[in-house]
Amino acid sequence: MSAIKQRASFIDLVNEGEPFRLLFPAGLILGVLGIALWPAWSSGLLEAYPGLSHSRIMIQGHMTAFVLGFLGTAMPRMLEVRGFRFSHTVSAATGLALLSTMHLVHRHITGDIIHFLLLGSFVMLLMTRFRDRRDLPPPAFVLVFLGLLCALIGTLLQIGIQTIPDALPGLAFPLSRLLLNQGFLLLPVMGVGAFFIPRFFGMSHRQNFPESRSFTLPWLRRAAFAGSCGLLVIASFVFESMGWIRTGWFLRGSILVLFLVVESPAIRSNGSTGTLAKAVRIVLVSLPVGYFLMVLSPLHQTGLAHVIFxxxxxxxxxSVATWVMLGHGGQSHLFKSSFWSFRVLAAAxxxxxxxxxSADWIPGMPYxxxxxxxxxWLGGVLIWTRRFLPLLWTPDTTP
Structure with missing residues (x-):
């Protein structure tokens, strides 16, 4: 009987507008699947090279699950509208499982089509809620919209390349990969980061405006700055696709630094506010440094891209998933605490x-x-999962 009640309680929590409780563990499972392809291949369990399957499952499965889980939980609260229902969340989880399965068996066109439909339906759900809003989201969230748009266009181009390759220009292939693999993640990271990163350091952010359903001039100014940075990032994808790869990488890294310095003063903070804040510092260094290292050593771009990823x-x-799970699990008082399990994850x-x-510098043994x-990676994630996954079943009972 207690198990039935617990299951019902979990369904109620998801149905009350907390899709992260189902989509975060789905993302974990898909991440483990995508990463496990490499040891499976090296041990002879897989015949085909898993490079494309790994990339697709990690981006369209693993990362998309966390993106939808976070946005599906946060956006309705920011807009002060109804949350996503249990059926919406289950449909998303089912779509993520199906597309990852298709990529696993190398049916990439089908997987891409499912991803396009999944993201398209999610955007439609957000648009209907935005129409009914009682408040505006942070202005930097215009980058979240641009990121979702990048994913939709990138995925659609990938579908076209695989079905009617002769009908598309040559730059469509590199551009589609950049839009899907980087634009889909980098732009929301910038937008959400402007609102979220200062919180890790206990600082106020510049995305806080008085409640208003209508667009105000100060809100529009900050949104225009964020949107301009986003369009320059997209321009960097075009430059790289045209062969001006160093120009693209340098522009991308520079815009990222500019945006973070202007919108996230926490990047200049010397204070330490717990394990999560220290992990975010690693992120703030890794993202621009990864791009600048690629400028210095373009021959090793594939390996150096993993600094970014x-x-x-x-x-x-x-880091954000841990913050969300603590906050919604009634443990927000632990935001600034020290977690040995998260330190192990970050170190891993x-x-x-x-x-x-280093695999690109040591010949003869990259695989x-x-x-x-x-x-x-799997070891660090396993330790993190054991510590934090139970929070997904824990309701927030604080006032």
Whole structure:
């Protein structure tokens, strides 16, 4: 009977507008699946090279689950509208599982189509709620919209490339990958980071405006700055696709630094406010440094991109997910605490990144290092999961 009540309580929590409780564990499972492809391949369990399957599952499965879980929980609260229902969340989780399965069996067109439909339906749900809003989201969230748009266009281009390749220009292929693999993540990281990162350091942010359903001039000014930075990031994708790769990387890193300095004064803070804040510092360094290192060593861009993906996007994802789970699990008083399990996770991600990056410099054994980096990543995530996953079933009972 208690198990039935607990299951009903969990469904109620998700149905009350907290889709992260289902989508975060879905993202964990898909992340483990995507990373485990490397040790599975090196041990002979897989015949085909898993490079594309790994990339697609990590972006369209693992990271999309966390993006939808966070936005699906936060956006209705910011807009002061009804939350997503249990059916919406289950549909999203089912779509994520299906598209990841399709990529696992190398049916990438089908997986891309499911991803496009999944994101498109999510955007439509957000738009209907935005229409009924009683308040505006933070102005930097215009970057979240641009990020979702990048994912939709990038995925659609990928579908076109695989079905009618001769009908698209040559730059469509690199541009589609950049929009999907980087624009989809980098732009929301910037937008959410402007609102969220200062909170890790106990600082006020510049995205707080009086409650208003209508657009005000100060709100529009900050949104215009964020949108301009977002469009310059997208321009950097076009430059890179046209062959001006160093120009694209340098512009991307520079815009990122400019935006973070202007919108997140926490980047200049010397204070320490717990394990999560220290992890975010690693993120704030990794993202621009990864791009600038690629400018210096373009021949190693594939390896160096993992500075951005592992200790940038991935570490920030786990940091924000931990914050959300603590807050909604009635443990917001622990925001500034020290967590040994999260320190292990952060150390594992840093080590996995270093191992993966070094694979491009050590000839003769790159796939061994891919496997070792994957095992380190899996170990760190397992320890994090054991500590924080129970919070998904814990309601917030604080006033």
């Amino acid at each position: 592992i200790t940038g996007f991935n570490l920030l994802t786990f 991600l840093v080590l996995a990144m270093l191992i993966r990056v 061994t290092q891919y496997t070792l980096a994957a095992l380190v």
